[in-house]
Amino acid sequence: MNKFYYGLAICLINSSAIAHELTPTYPELRPSYIDEVSVTNMKMWNRRNDVQYYEIGVFDEEWEPIPFATPAALLKLEYLEHKSFEIYIRDKDVARVEYICTTSKQLKIDVQSTGVKSKICSRMK
Amino acid sequence: MFKSITLISAMIVATSAYAVDSPITGNVSSKCSIFTDKAGVYGNPTPDELSTLTADGGVLPIIRYDVSIADYYTAKISWPNSFSSSPTLTDSIAWDGEVTVSATSDAGMSGYEAAKVEYDNHTEYDLTVAGSTWFTVESEAVYGQDKSLPGGEYKANVVAECIAD
Numbered sequence: 001m002n003k004f005y006y007g008l009a010i011c012l013i014n015s016s017a018i019a020h021e022l023t024p025t026y027p028e029l030r031p032s033y034i035d036e037v038s039v040t041n042m043k044m045w046n047r048r049n050d051v052q053y054y055e056i057g058v059f060d061e062e063w064e065p066i067p068f069a070t071p072a073a074l075l076k077l078e079y080l081e082h083k084s085f086e087i088y089i090r091d092k093d094v095a096r097v098e099y100i101c102t103t104s105k106q107l108k109i110d111v112q113s114t115g116v117k118s119k120i121c122s123r124m125k
Numbered sequence: 126m127f128k129s130i131t132l133i134s135a136m137i138v139a140t141s142a143y144a145v146d147s148p149i150t151g152n153v154s155s156k157c158s159i160f161t162d163k164a165g166v167y168g169n170p171t172p173d174e175l176s177t178l179t180a181d182g183g184v185l186p187i188i189r190y191d192v193s194i195a196d197y198y199t200a201k202i203s204w205p206n207s208f209s210s211s212p213t214l215t216d217s218i219a220w221d222g223e224v225t226v227s228a229t230s231d232a233g234m235s236g237y238e239a240a241k242v243e244y245d246n247h248t249e250y251d252l253t254v255a256g257s258t259w260f261t262v263e264s265e266a267v268y269g270q271d272k273s274l275p276g277g278e279y280k281a282n283v284v285a286e287c288i289a290d
Contacts (some may be wrong), residue, residue: 019189025155025197025289048161099288106282114165114177114186114205114264117282120157123289 019047020054022102022120029094029124036091037069042122043084044102046077051118053077053105058089059121060096067093074105097124155197157252157287160189165262165283172273176265186262187227188285192252199288200250204264205281212277216269223263224248230256251290260285 023043032039044054054075058068069088077083089097101121167175168182177183190200204222208214226238233254242249252258262283268274 019158019160019191021156021158023154023156025157047158050161050164114167114262115209115280115282116159116161116164116186116188117284118159118161119284119286120159121286121288 020051020102020104020118020120021045021047022122025122026125027100027122029089029097032088034088037088038091038094039086039088040100041084041086042100042102043082044075044077045080045082047080048104048118049079050115051104051106052079053107054102055105056085056087057099057101057103058087058097059099059101061098063099066097075102099123153193155194155289156192157198157289158191159285159287160191161186161285162189162259163187165264167264167266167279167281169274173268173271174265175274175279177263178265181265186264186283188260188262188283189257190252190260190285190287191257192255192287195255196251196253197290198252199290200252200258200260201247201284201286201288202250202260202262203245203247203284203286204262205266205283206246208266208279208281210278210280212275212279214268214275216272218269219267220246221265221267222246225261225263226250226258227261228259230258234258252287 027040027042029038029040054077056070056073056075058066060066070085075083087100099121101119103119104117106115163186165177165186166184167177169175170181177185179185192198202224204224206220231254237250237258
């Protein structure tokens with residue numbers, strides 16, 4: 001019970017809490033308008049006021065990068081901005097795709113003594 | 126009297142005539158959010174050491190994970206094992222750290238700390254209960270063999286990951 005109150009206190013004291021969200025948890029690839037290329041839609045919400053850039057990555061089960069195309073591999077999102085984006089993957093790579101991730105990229109000048117790099121990964125089902 | 130009864134009847138009839146269902150529908154989907162509740166700061170308790178421990182003059186970073194549905198995500202938190210920026214260092218740094226659950230929003234999360242998996246500088250928690258969990262990250266860096274750290278600014282990153290199961 002004490003832990004709950006401690007948690008609640010942190011919530012109230014740290015009203016400047018900042019967050020990073022990526023949905024959906026389990027995206028699905030569908031055929032795109034380009035032959036032999038599949039596409040999925042993802043959505044980001046930037047609630048980190050110390051971060052404006054997020055890097056998109058696509059990985060296999062062993063966390064090896066998989067080639068993909070997207071309008072901007074480095075997303076710029078202002079604080080509290082929502083952004084939807086499409087990820088295009090060649091059909092020959094579709095079976096290997098396991099994770100789609102976004103990772104915060106902080107500018108050197110924005111990092112305090114210890115910065116927090118946040119990474120959220122959705123998984124193909 | 127007759128007029129009043131007629132009026133009331135008309136109101137009742139009218140009300141029932143225009144009463145329609147206005148359903149509100151919603152959908153709760155699985156989602157993970159990572160909050161940086163508190164950025165950490167290194168203290169410098171001895172000339173060769175940097176530490177986020179309060180006793181060493183530092184500030185512990187606090188990271189909060191919110192999951193909307195149970196059992197969909199794993200939290201992986203890594204304490205730093207290199208500086209993202211620092212003055213030029215001519216000797217090695219010995220890194221150490223610890224990630225602990227400092228608070229939870231649900232009693233069902235009480236087992237998280239005992240069930241955590243640690244390897245290298247990483248700690249993994251299976252987020253089996255929906256709600257919020259707060260993690261505290263300790264980080265210590267000790268320089269060379271009794272050497273003082275060069276003067277300047279030191280920065281390091283904690284990596285907080287939320288990976289769909």
